[in-house]
Amino acid sequence: MQIDKVAFIGKGGVGLLYGSMIARALGADAVEYVMDDARFERHASDQLKINGEPCRLRSVRASEATPADLVILTVKTTGLDQAIDTMEAVVGSKTRIASLCNGITSEQKIAARFGWTHTVLGICQGMDAVFLDGELTYGKSGEIRFGAAPETDPAVVADIADLYRRAGIAHVVEPDIQHRMWAKLMMNVGINQTCMAYGGTYGSATERGSEQRRSLIAAMREARVVGNAEGIELTEDDLSQMVGILEGLDPDGMPSMAQDRIARRKTEVEEFSGTICRLAAAHGIEVPQNEWLHRRIREIEASW
Numbered sequence: 001m002q003i004d005k006v007a008f009i010g011k012g013g014v015g016l017l018y019g020s021m022i023a024r025a026l027g028a029d030a031v032e033y034v035m036d037d038a039r040f041e042r043h044a045s046d047q048l049k050i051n052g053e054p055c056r057l058r059s060v061r062a063s064e065a066t067p068a069d070l071v072i073l074t075v076k077t078t079g080l081d082q083a084i085d086t087m088e089a090v091v092g093s094k095t096r097i098a099s100l101c102n103g104i105t106s107e108q109k110i111a112a113r114f115g116w117t118h119t120v121l122g123i124c125q126g127m128d129a130v131f132l133d134g135e136l137t138y139g140k141s142g143e144i145r146f147g148a149a150p151e152t153d154p155a156v157v158a159d160i161a162d163l164y165r166r167a168g169i170a171h172v173v174e175p176d177i178q179h180r181m182w183a184k185l186m187m188n189v190g191i192n193q194t195c196m197a198y199g200g201t202y203g204s205a206t207e208r209g210s211e212q213r214r215s216l217i218a219a220m221r222e223a224r225v226v227g228n229a230e231g232i233e234l235t236e237d238d239l240s241q242m243v244g245i246l247e248g249l250d251p252d253g254m255p256s257m258a259q260d261r262i263a264r265r266k267t268e269v270e271e272f273s274g275t276i277c278r279l280a281a282a283h284g285i286e287v288p289q290n291e292w293l294h295r296r297i298r299e300i301e302a303s304w
Helices: 013-026 037-043 077-087 106-114 154-167 177-198 202-206 211-229 236-247 256-263 270-283 288-302
Strands: 006-009 031-035 058-061 070-073 096-099 119-127 130-132 135-137 141-148 171-173
Touching (some): 006 013, 013 031, 013 135, 013 154, 031 037, 031 077, 037 058, 070 077, 070 154, 096 154, 119 177, 141 154, 177 202, 177 211, 177 236, 177 256, 202 236, 211 236, 211 270, 211 288, 270 288
Parallel strands (some): 006 031, 031 058, 096 119
Antiparallel strands (some): 119 141, 130 135
């Protein structure tokens, strides 16, 4: 069944990037950003911009929202529980659900509330979006990788792929989406945390011979070993591919946790090194770089 109405939960960088692409292709009425009523009141007058142009994408109160054909979550995992509550207003019996949240845990929490039949697994990667002070800037829109969980209706995957095709969003339907999600987690464990801990950028974190690159690679290698212990066949080729993606981004750009440092926002450190350290302990694996990053990032957050 064709998707004509998309509700986003989350109006930050990723949500604005992909929402604007869908609206540009299908019309402004195809996209809305649903917020709980208190958040709507706080942000209704925000003057957002996308690459210098005023953003006119519509926000609605959850209390006034109606079921959508597709709900896409683009929130930070620190706000996931509230986002799932907000979703209640827009999830009907046929609503498909896609999460573009970081990490490997959001879909499990979503499915616990709404079931797996209409829920897909997914990630986005390769964008260089920076969202600060109400303005989104980006040069590369990246791509979405997604696929079915064991209990997902295959028709849901096909419907979402059709939407992305019509919207001009680069995407790949992954036969082994769990592998891709772990590869993205491995990359985030390295790049997000390194840039946050050092105040770095894509350029400084990938500079050959630098301390930041050492941190990046060490944290990623630890995540790879933990993924292997979890039954995910991550390889050095996967690691090199992720580093290659990072090296192709705007060297002056920065990932979300580095943006959090500038804005003094709570970070997703628990979704990254928190997850790796917890799983490593269960498998008896040493992960000193992720332990250090976790400790350092918490110190920086506490200083605010």
